[in-house]
Amino acid sequence: MSSMTPAQWVQDELLAGRNTQPALEQASAYAPANIALSKYWGKREKSFNLPITGSLSVSLADHGTQTQLQIIDAPEHQVYLNGELQGADTAFVKKLDTWLGLFMPADTHLRIDTHNTVPTAAGLASSASGFGAMALACNELFGWQLDYTSLSTIARLGSGSASRSLWHGFVKWQAGEADNGHDSVAYVLPERWPKLRVGILTVSSASKAVSSREGMQRTVQTSELFKQWPAQANSDLAIIEQAIMDADFSLLGKTAEHNAMSMHATMIGAWPPLVYWQAESVAAMQQVWTLRQQGVEVYLTMDAGPNLKLLFEEHNTALVKQVFSDLDVIQPFSSAKQNS
Ligand code: ADP
Ligand code: DP6
Numbered sequence: 001m002s003s004m005t006p007a008q009w010v011q012d013e014l015l016a017g018r019n020t021q022p023a024l025e026q027a028s029a030y031a032p033a034n035i036a037l038s039k040y041w042g043k044r045e046k047s048f049n050l051p052i053t054g055s056l057s058v059s060l061a062d063h064g065t066q067t068q069l070q071i072i073d074a075p076e077h078q079v080y081l082n083g084e085l086q087g088a089d090t091a092f093v094k095k096l097d098t099w100l101g102l103f104m105p106a107d108t109h110l111r112i113d114t115h116n117t118v119p120t121a122a123g124l125a126s127s128a129s130g131f132g133a134m135a136l137a138c139n140e141l142f143g144w145q146l147d148y149t150s151l152s153t154i155a156r157l158g159s160g161s162a163s164r165s166l167w168h169g170f171v172k173w174q175a176g177e178a179d180n181g182h183d184s185v186a187y188v189l190p191e192r193w194p195k196l197r198v199g200i201l202t203v204s205s206a207s208k209a210v211s212s213r214e215g216m217q218r219t220v221q222t223s224e225l226f227k228q229w230p231a232q233a234n235s236d237l238a239i240i241e242q243a244i245m246d247a248d249f250s251l252l253g254k255t256a257e258h259n260a261m262s263m264h265a266t267m268i269g270a271w272p273p274l275v276y277w278q279a280e281s282v283a284a285m286q287q288v289w290t291l292r293q294q295g296v297e298v299y300l301t302m303d304a305g306p307n308l309k310l311l312f313e314e315h316n317t318a319l320v321k322q323v324f325s326d327l328d329v330i331q332p333f334s335s336a337k338q339n340s
Contacts, residue, residue, distance in 0.1 A: 002179035006048055006157050009180045010102045014153060015144065021105060023143030025071050031132030031165045032064035033118050033125035035198060035301060035309050037256040038237040040160050040173065041229065041263045042220045048181040049160040052220075053233040056172045056189075056240050057164045058198060058332045060118070064165070065129035067114040069137045079112045099134065099158040103142075119205035124307060125165070127212065131158030132165030152186040161212075169333065170244055172237075191244050192333045197317060199310035199327040203280045210274060212304040218270050225269035232262055253299030253311050260301040267304075278306040287323055296320065 002009070011020075040055035072078065077100065079086045079093045086093050096112065104110075114133065118124040135155035139146055146154075148166045152173070156163035164171040167188040176184030210218075219226050236259040243252035267274040281302070288300045288310065296319045298312040310327065312320050321327055 002045070002048065002181075004180055007102045009048075009182075010154060010157070013180070013182065014146075014150060015103060018144045018146070019142045020103075022071055022108065022141045024141050026069060027137050027140035028066065028068040029133050029136035029140060030064060030066045031129045031136055031162075032059040032061055032168055033129040034059045034161065034164045034171060035125060036161065036164070036303070037252065037301065037311075038233060038240045038259050039263045039303070041216055041233070041266065042226065043160070043216065044175075045179070045181070046217075048179075048184070049156050050181050050184050051160055051173070051175050052230050054173055054175045054237050055161075055164070055233075056170065056237055056244075057161070058170055058196070059165065059168045060125070060129075060198060060200075060330050061168065061332055061334055063118050063124075063129075063200070063328075063330060065114055065116050065118075065126065065133040067112065067130075067133040067137050069141050070111045070113075071141075072109055072111045074109050074111075077110050077112060080114065082115055083113075095158070096134070099131065102154070102157060103138075118200075119202070124200065124202075124305065125161060125303065127159035128161040128165040131155045131162030134158060135162070136166060149185045149187050153181060153184065156181070156184065156186075159213075172241070189241075189244060191247075193244070193247065194331075194333045195314040196249075196332055197310075197312050197314060198330045198332055199312065199320060199324065200330065201284055201308040201310060201324055201327055203278055203284065203306040203308070208276065208305050210276075210304075215267060215270075215274050215276075215304050218272075218274060219266050221270075223266045223270040226266045229262065229266050233259070249313055250297065253297065256301050256311060257299040260303075264302065276302070276305050281306045281308060284308050284324070291320070291323055 034057035036055050036057045038056045040051045042052040044052045116126045135151045152163040163173045163186040170189040173186040239255045301309050
């Protein structure tokens with residue numbers, strides 16, 4: 001346990017010597033959602049969202065969150081999600097309040113207008129792009145001029161996977177060892193893979209009953225199968241990094257799919273069992289495996305939700321779309337989206 005609270009760490013260390021009051025009246029930012037190829041599943045410390053292992057993701061280009069902040073003269077923050085005012089007692093607003101309380105002067109309030117281009121709380125990483133966009137917008141609003149790797153620590157305090165949502169491209173979040181998480185930072189990898197495609201297969205956009213946060217905690221506490229997870233996660237992470245460096249798609253896809261299925265095995269072994277899949281999810285998995293048997297290289301990954309993300313390369317797009325006609329195909333390295 002750290003002797004500091006997250007708020008003390010943010011104010012005394014991360015932001016030491018930087019503005020404590022907003023420098024502008026308003027600011028806005030966009031952050032892409034991200035899909036982990038090697039997952040973050042399990043924390044070594046809860047209040048700082050510190051992971052047991054590192055993880056590696058690919059960002060989803062124009063699928064993400066756009067957030068605008070404006071200082072208002074009001075007794076509390078006003079939060080609009082996709083144009084709808086969110087009640088002060090909702091988990092959505094409470095989570096934002098807690099995060100803003102890490103550094104925001106108590107008498108300063110914001111109107112927050114946030115738009116998700118991915119469904120919210122459906123296992124499509126809205127928490128990642130949501131807090132990624134908040135971290136970037138607050139950096140502007142306060143004029144902190146923090147580098148993105150430092151900003152990834154403050155995004156992480158909102159949601160672990162948000163640490164990976166500040167960049168386009170492949171992003172690695174290293175686990176770190178420190179109690180206050182100063183070394184649990186993310187950074188963008190230099191490699192680009194223009195032919196890589198991520199297909200989002202939406203089985204359901206409904207909010208899930210058990211959040212990722214709760215699901216991972218239940219798994220760590222009750223799943224015997226979780227004991228073998230950290231070793232596999234560390235090994236998968238190293239293999240995926242190497243596959244990216246070697247542009248070895250088969251190795252990348254195989255390892256990402258195995259990693260996701262193993263994570264889901266730890267969830268199924270929890271008590272009460274956690275099964276985020278629906279019947280349609282399993283049917284879609286079987287279609288992916290059939291396609292692969294027919295020689296089309298396509299792999300799947302899934303997070304804490306019923307939806308699938310398919311990994312394939314540009315030349316197989318038409319064949320994959322023949323089977324999954326509703327597939328939303330994302331080009332993570334489309335030319336306009338550079339790694340920053
Ligand atoms: P998901 O699979 O979509 O990431 P989670 O249950 O992990 O689902 O996270 C959903 C939570 O993320 C929401 O309840 C909210 O706290 C947060 N979140 C989602 N979108 C935003 C946003 N645009 N701005 C701030 N927070 C957000
Ligand atoms: C399955 O980042 O949503 O998507 O840190 O508690 O906010 P908190 O959890 P969150 O968990 C993401 C879990 C995952 C895997 C991943 O994105 O690496």
